Amino acid sequence: LMGLQKQLRNRNFELERRLVDMQSQTETADPMTAAHMQSLELKLKQKDEELSKLYRQQATNAQKMLTLSEKAQEDAKELEKKEMEIQALKNASSASEDKVDEAKRDRSKFEGENTILKSEMESLRKNLDDAHEKIKLLAKENAVLVERILSMKNQQVDQMNQMNEVYEKAYRLSQESQQTAKNDQKYGGLPEKTVILEKMAWQRNFNVQMPVCNSRAVHAHKGQACALAFDRSGKTIVTCGTDSVVQLYDTKSGNRLDSLSGLTASILDIEFSPDEKLIIAAGNDSRAVVWSAETHRQLSVFTGHTSKVCACAFALDSKFAFTGSHDRTLRIWDITSGRTSKRIDCGSAVNFLSVCPGGNIIGSAHLDTSVRLWSARDGQEVTSWSNIHTRQATSVEFSNDGIYAVTNSRDNTLRLIDIRTYNSIKVFKDPQSHYRNMHNWNNATFSPDGKYVVAGSSGSEIFFWNVKTGKLEKRLKSDQDLVKRRNANTTCVKWSPNGRVVASCDNAGNLLYWTS
Numbered sequence: 001l002m003g004l005q006k007q008l009r010n011r012n013f014e015l016e017r018r019l020v021d022m023q024s025q026t027e028t029a030d031p032m033t034a035a036h037m038q039s040l041e042l043k044l045k046q047k048d049e050e051l052s053k054l055y056r057q058q059a060t061n062a063q064k065m066l067t068l069s070e071k072a073q074e075d076a077k078e079l080e081k082k083e084m085e086i087q088a089l090k091n092a093s094s095a096s097e098d099k100v101d102e103a104k105r106d107r108s109k110f111e112g113e114n115t116i117l118k119s120e121m122e123s124l125r126k127n128l129d130d131a132h133e134k135i136k137l138l139a140k141e142n143a144v145l146v147e148r149i150l151s152m153k154n155q156q157v158d159q160m161n162q163m164n165e166v167y168e169k170a171y172r173l174s175q176e177s178q179q180t181a182k183n184d185q186k187y188g189g190l191p192e193k194t195v196i197l198e199k200m201a202w203q204r205n206f207n208v209q210m211p212v213c214n215s216r217a218v219h220a221h222k223g224q225a226c227a228l229a230f231d232r233s234g235k236t237i238v239t240c241g242t243d244s245v246v247q248l249y250d251t252k253s254g255n256r257l258d259s260l261s262g263l264t265a266s267i268l269d270i271e272f273s274p275d276e277k278l279i280i281a282a283g284n285d286s287r288a289v290v291w292s293a294e295t296h297r298q299l300s301v302f303t304g305h306t307s308k309v310c311a312c313a314f315a316l317d318s319k320f321a322f323t324g325s326h327d328r329t330l331r332i333w334d335i336t337s338g339r340t341s342k343r344i345d346c347g348s349a350v351n352f353l354s355v356c357p358g359g360n361i362i363g364s365a366h367l368d369t370s371v372r373l374w375s376a377r378d379g380q381e382v383t384s385w386s387n388i389h390t391r392q393a394t395s396v397e398f399s400n401d402g403i404y405a406v407t408n409s410r411d412n413t414l415r416l417i418d419i420r421t422y423n424s425i426k427v428f429k430d431p432q433s434h435y436r437n438m439h440n441w442n443n444a445t446f447s448p449d450g451k452y453v454v455a456g457s458s459g460s461e462i463f464f465w466n467v468k469t470g471k472l473e474k475r476l477k478s479d480q481d482l483v484k485r486r487n488a489n490t491t492c493v494k495w496s497p498n499g500r501v502v503a504s505c506d507n508a509g510n511l512l513y514w515t516s
Contacts, residue, residue, distance in 0.1 A: 012048070018040065207498065207499050208499030210452070214478035214512050218482075219508075219509055224507035227505070229272050230272070230496050230503070234500070237249045246261070262291070265284035267284070269310060277293055277318065282310060302333050307326040308326050309324070313353055313362075315332075317359070319336070323353075324346075325349075328346050328350070330379070343379075344379040346372065348368035350365070351366060354396060355398075365395050365396045365407060368392070369386065371389075385424065388407065390409075394409055394440055395408040397445050408443055410437050412429065430475075436457050438457070438489035439507070443493065445495055456490025462476050490506050501514070
């Protein structure tokens with residue numbers, strides 16, 4: 001197109017030149033020359049018009065070329081973008097192929113390992129089947145041996161029980177005769193059922209000191225501390241709690257001596273044996289455990305209750321133990337054999353139990369508000385009180401002379417009972433109603449000389465009543481930071497046998513020493 005345009009311009013220039021030459025010759029030219037000139041002018045005009053068309057066509061073509069150029073640039077960019085995408089896809093495909101190859105290699109490796117494992121598993125399964133067969137044979141043999149051993153032990157126990165019954169019967173008759181004669185001579189004939197211990201508690205030179213403050217507090221348990229007990233010397237305190245641990249502390253220094261374990265749930269009660277050789281604990285897992293107080297080794301586990309065991313105690317001779325449970329039974333256990341020698345149906349869940357100083361009476365406090373006394377010999381009910389409290393009874397404990405018992409209840413009152421007449425003779429309560437019994441096994445206990453009764457309350461407080469007057473003697477609140485940090489409730493309180501220390505524990509896990 002550019003070449004054609006150039007040719008037309010050259011031709012047009014030539015025609016214009018010739019036109020000028022011819023016009024200069026017009027005056028001398030003949031008519032034919034004039035006609036030829038007109039023809040040339042006409043052709044020149046036509047050529048001009050063609051040239052104009054060509055210019056317009058050139059402009060149109062230039063616009064089209066510009067449009068096509070822009071489109072070509074866009075197509076080039078799109079092509080570049082597509083090429084980049086294709087390259088990325090190629091790279092991804094290459095990576096995927098690498099991963100597939102790696103996966104194939106892993107698969108081959110795992111298939112090989114799986115084959116080896118299957119072979120080993122088959123071998124182990126075969127060994128396991130052989131072991132099961134051996135276990136079955138051993139179990140059968142063991143069952144036969146156990147049956148033989150139990151049969152032999154039962155025969156031995158029956159023989160020993162028969163011998164013991166004969167011996168105990170003769171000894172008991174002799175002792176009861178002597179005791180009756182002494183009681184008649186000294187005290188005008190106390191009830192035979194109580195077998196009072198010659199009023200030894202009154203004859204001792206007790207150095208009972210009324211506490212005035214909380215002199216020490218230690219954090220004994222991670223959960224709540226449920227109960228505590230002194231040994232007969234008062235030198236050692238044992239505590240238990242919801243952390244399933246038994247702790248032993250030195251009374252004088254407050255230092256922890258050791259920890260005992262054996263129960264799998266909360267431990268609700270604990271006691272030393274009268275000969276100080278054993279410790280028994282009652283657990284929320286329906287069991288009771290006996291340890292050696294000297295070696296701290298576990299000696300026996302009592303199983304048989306169907307609900308939590310809330311209370312435990314030892315017989316006076318330390319050969320038998322008593323437990324009380326929420327399955328509405330008391331059980332008497334032979335410590336040597338670990339077997340139940342007597343099961344007593346109580347009719348109500350047992351919250352607390354204790355043994356009178358004479359050893360022949362068991363006292364129990366119950367969920368149905370009643371307090372009952374039982375014969376430790378044959379498990380027969382001696383007497384009961386069902387109307388002295390309006391809410392569940394939480395404890396019953398005896399004075400050291402065996403003449404009185406004190407009960408505690410969730411109705412926030414304590415009752416003094418004369419064991420000689422089986423009558424409730426006094427009510428201990430707080431005139432200002434500050435005393436609050438917050439736990440179902442919270443106890444009340446006598447001072448060693450029998451002159452005072454102490455019980456724990458809310459706020460880790462303890463209250464003292466005068467047994468003779470029945471009046472509230474003192475109310476103590478701890479000022480220890482460990483205790484003030486949390487508003488806890490007392491769960492147990494005990495007076496040391498020498499009368500110098502009162503110990504209590506609370507549901508914050510604290511052990512508190514109250515002294516003068």
